[in-house]
Amino acid sequence: MSETGHLDHPEDITAFYQPVMARVITKQRLTEMMVLLRLQLDSAEPLDHNPGEFLQISLPGYGEAPISFCSSPTQTKSFELCVAAVGNLSEAMHDLRPGDFLGVRGPYGHGFPIEEMRDRDILCVAGGIGLAPLRSLIKYVADRRPEFERMVLVYGARMPDEQLFKDDLDVWDAREDFETLYTVDEPDDQWTGRTGVVTEPLREEVQINPERTTAVVVGPPVMYRFVAAELLEKGMSEENILFSLERRFKCGMGKCGHCQLNDLYVCQDGPVFRYTDLIGRSEAIEVWAPEDERE
Amino acid sequence: MGKPLFQAAEILDMAIEIERQGLAFYSGCAAARATESVATVFEYAAEEERRHIETFSKMKRDLAEYTIPESYPGETRSYVRGFVGTRVFQSVDEATCSAEEMADELEAVEKAVELEHGAISFYTGAKELVRESEREIIDEIIAEEHQHIRNLLRLKHDLTAGSDEEPQDEPHSEV
Numbered sequence: 066m067s068e069t070g071h072l073d074h075p076e077d078i079t080a081f082y083q084p085v086m087a088r089v090i091t092k093q094r095l096t097e098m099m100v101l102l103r104l105q106l107d108s109a110e111p112l113d114h115n116p117g118e119f120l121q122i123s124l125p126g127y128g129e130a131p132i133s134f135c136s137s138p139t140q141t142k143s144f145e146l147c148v149a150a151v152g153n154l155s156e157a158m159h160d161l162r163p164g165d166f167l168g169v170r171g172p173y174g175h176g177f178p179i180e181e182m183r184d185r186d187i188l189c190v191a192g193g194i195g196l197a198p199l200r201s202l203i204k205y206v207a208d209r210r211p212e213f214e215r216m217v218l219v220y221g222a223r224m225p226d227e228q229l230f231k232d233d234l235d236v237w238d239a240r241e242d243f244e245t246l247y248t249v250d251e252p253d254d255q256w257t258g259r260t261g262v263v264t265e266p267l268r269e270e271v272q273i274n275p276e277r278t279t280a281v282v283v284g285p286p287v288m289y290r291f292v293a294a295e296l297l298e299k300g301m302s303e304e305n306i307l308f309s310l311e312r313r314f315k316c317g318m319g320k321c322g323h324c325q326l327n328d329l330y331v332c333q334d335g336p337v338f339r340y341t342d343l344i345g346r347s348e349a350i351e352v353w354a355p356e357d358e359r360e
Numbered sequence: 361m362g363k364p365l366f367q368a369a370e371i372l373d374m375a376i377e378i379e380r381q382g383l384a385f386y387s388g389c390a391a392a393r394a395t396e397s398v399a400t401v402f403e404y405a406a407e408e409e410r411r412h413i414e415t416f417s418k419m420k421r422d423l424a425e426y427t428i429p430e431s432y433p434g435e436t437r438s439y440v441r442g443f444v445g446t447r448v449f450q451s452v453d454e455a456t457c458s459a460e461e462m463a464d465e466l467e468a469v470e471k472a473v474e475l476e477h478g479a480i481s482f483y484t485g486a487k488e489l490v491r492e493s494e495r496e497i498i499d500e501i502i503a504e505e506h507q508h509i510r511n512l513l514r515l516k517h518d519l520t521a522g523s524d525e526e527p528q529d530e531p532h533s534e535v
Contacts, residue, residue: 193431223432250438262442269445285431290365291439294489297365350428354367354490 084168103145111141116201117176117337121317123168127154133198139208147197173317186215192284196229199283217244221263224251264291275300283309289351303340368494369423371486375416381449382409401468448478469516480505
């Protein structure tokens with residue numbers, strides 16, 4: 066199999082569909098809806114993933130679903146997945162305990178172009194559970210800090226209780242070589258930080274050098290175009306804006322068509338796309354307004 | 361080249377949000393000012409905003425509904441509000457302070473005209489964010505704002521009636 070998950074030989078097909086077993090090392094509840102699972106392959110070998118890539122996770126009797134890595138490949142002995150309870154499989158995953166096993170295949174997809182991002186300023190914009198896949202990149206940058214220039218994280222959650230990875234947020238906030246801006250849309254009585262959606266601190270508080278900045282955007286579908294508008298207003302080119310899109314993956318090998326986005330397969334060509342890659346693709350409705358169909 | 365990030369219906373949502381902000385701003389100004397004549401100017405400006413909310417809502421009804429699934433109820437509105445932000449109007453608290461510092465009704469009209477020019481500037485920028493085929497709708501919004509400015513300038517002229525000041529024509533270069 067090639068680095069991008071494309072099949073090189075027909076005999077790869079069996080290996081492609083064959084899950085390997087991974088054991089749950091720890092389980093941590095992050096919010097009411099989200100748990101963090103730390104896992105290790107039965108073989109104890111590293112998965113050698115890139116930030117932004119994903120795994121197909123399976124549990125017998127419940128099915129299979131794609132989940133992005135939320136740990137950095139610099140963490141070699143185990144890997145982490147953040148799981149939202151949104152269906153039968155993910156709810157069953159919430160019931161897993163340390164020592165339980167699940168099936169994994171992958172890693173799949175195109176992650177963040179790390180090599181191109183070295184020696185550049187990194188601006189991460191995350192909304193809601195979009196912080197989970199972005200965490201794999203942020204932790205990578207944290208572990209290899211001298212290889213990157215500025216590191217800016219703008220993170221918005223709906224409310225304080227829905228903030229993910231609070232321990233990490235505190236650690237990143239305390240780092241002198243990280244610039245962090247956290248906001249919530251619906252504050253509670255205890256919240257003393259910023260209020261509003263993620264685009265507000267992005268517009269009002271973040272100054273960037275557009276020539277040397279790579280922006281990485283992961284969040285709910287509604288968020289993308291508003292963030293794009295702010296980034297373009299700051300002078301960024303579409304070439305340097307990366308979006309990680311979420312689609313319903315099934316096979317992970319560009320065969321089933323579930324994740325098709327015009328002529329692209331998100332499972333193979335994405336989930337990380339350059340903004341320029343999405344120009345003219347009408348099904349990328351998160352990032353471009355579609356034509357009024359009555360025209 | 362403009363980026364078709366939004367549909368005209370969404371710019372109308374932003375316009376309605378701006379008018380709501382304007383309504384709150386002008387109402388705040390009217391309530392804060394002791395001088396009746398200044399309050400009258402701001403009440404007039406607030407009424408114009410109310411009328412625009414109705415106009416833009418009617419315009420929106422004729423356009424296709426474009427919705428992206430929300431991750432929580434009201435998410436899109438939050439982003440619209442965030443996008444509009446303080447690009448045109450300040451907060452109501454700032455409006456109150458600003459109104460309290462105004463010397464007379466002429467200054468109040470001038471402030472309102474300045475803010476409406478800010479709104480036109482916002483819509484002119486927003487035109488670049490919709491498809492060319494939909495820009496006519498944004499021009500209609502801008503035309504409404506120009507009419508608002510003309511009404512304010514007429515009011516200013518009426519206020520200065522008796523003085524030597526002539527009514528000024530409102531420039532139309534942005535449309």
